[in-house]
Amino acid sequence: MTMDGAEVLLRTVTEDATAILDEWIAALRQSGTLQSGRIREAELRTQAEAVFTQFREALSSDGLDTTAKGFAPVLDTLGDASRSRALQGFTPTDTANFVLALKEPIFAALRRTCGLDASGLAAGVSATGAVLDRLSLHTMEVYMASREAVIGRQGQEITELSTPVVRLWDGILALPLIGTLDSARTGVVMETLLQAIVEEEAEIAIIDITGVPTVDTLVAQHLLKTVAAARLMGADCIVSGIRPQIAQTMVHLGVELNVVSKATMADAFAVALRRTGRKVVRRQAAPDGERR
Structure with a gap:
């Protein structure tokens, strides 16, 4: 049994x-x-x-x-x-x-x-x-x-924290990107940037890609989508952080961003200031004995 x-x-x-x-x-x-x-x-x-x-x-x-x-x-x-x-x-x-x-x-x-x-x-x-x-x-x-x-x-x-929008000046924003830019992250970047443009009434947005390891055709497409969306909101974009290696890679791949680009954020900021009718000047040193 x-x-x-x-x-x-x-x-x-x-x-x-x-x-x-x-x-x-x-x-x-x-x-x-x-x-x-x-x-x-x-x-x-x-x-x-x-x-x-x-x-x-x-x-x-x-x-x-x-x-x-x-x-x-x-x-x-x-x-x-x-x-x-x-x-x-x-x-x-x-x-x-x-x-x-x-x-x-x-x-x-x-x-x-x-x-x-x-x-x-x-x-x-x-x-x-x-x-x-x-x-x-x-x-x-x-x-x-x-x-x-x-x-x-x-x-x-982490994605949300890694895409902060920084207010550099009245009407000028900066978006430093770090890490790989994929489709999912592009959506977060775009939403964050557009919201900041509305809140700050920004005229210019600087997208800094110094922390992006590589820029290929796909990454360029994501950047162009972000730039196009910002333009629809009335803000011009400047891309900064174009390193020599990235520039060579983009030329080799035939990638064209069709947007103003600069090597450093400082250069891009200078362009943004000129576009908004501002400039930064060095303050002259006061003579000895005078109050500074």
């Missing part, structure tokens, strides 16, 4: 619940989960107790079918724990080990429960491995999705 692994597993986790839970907590403690300081033992125990109780109830109602309604509570709890670990900086190994560390305590309990019943022990071990592996995969899927969301949000924040 073939033993039902789900029944053996349910009987084991019901009759030997205290020992399994204590051994699980001990295994998590030995794995170094608590040494990182990201989670306290009391919180870890609370999570483990909740997961274990919901796991036992799910086994009682739906056996090994983790897609059944009875497993929804334990999946939700594991998902919340995984999202929390992703935000706290836990490694994928630590996150997966939260579930996988439960295997050995249950295996030990199965040996105690089944004794010499080899077929019952084999069925219980097989059932345990199957259901815990699926739960572990769920924790990793939620963890990876959460990490991707965090990385995406951080990337967006």
Whole structure:
């Protein structure tokens, strides 16, 4: 007669619940989960107790079918724990080990429960491995999705921070760009610049590409889009930061920006001042004894 692994597993986790839970907590403690300081033992125990109780109830109602309604509570709890670990900086190994560390305590309990019943022990071990592996995969899927969301949000924040618009003078703005200019970032750059042009009523915007490592045809297209959008808002653009290497590359590729360009931001600023009817003059030194 073939033993039902789900029944053996349910009987084991019901009759030997205290020992399994204590051994699980001990295994998590030995794995170094608590040494990182990201989670306290009391919180870890609370999570483990909740997961274990919901796991036992799910086994009682739906056996090994983790897609059944009875497993929804334990999946939700594991998902919340995984999202929390992703935000706290836990490694994928630590996150997966939260579930996988439960295997050995249950295996030990199965040996105690089944004794010499080899077929019952084999069925219980097989059932345990199957259901815990699926739960572990769920924790990793939620963890990876959460990490991707965090990385995406951080990337967006970095992009926004790396495109500051600086007010150099009344009606003159500067937009220093650092890093690669791709389609996604071009949208942020354009939006930031246009908003600043409206707020400052700017006449001229200096786009400085000193920090852009390379300028190819695609980057030039992104720059032209930004320049065209600024012109529609009534502001002229000057591109600064054209280094010799970039100039040679652009000539070789046949790239034409069709916009005033200067080697340095200082040169571009001087042009902007002239266009707005201003100039910078050196103040003459006051004679000795006179108040400066």
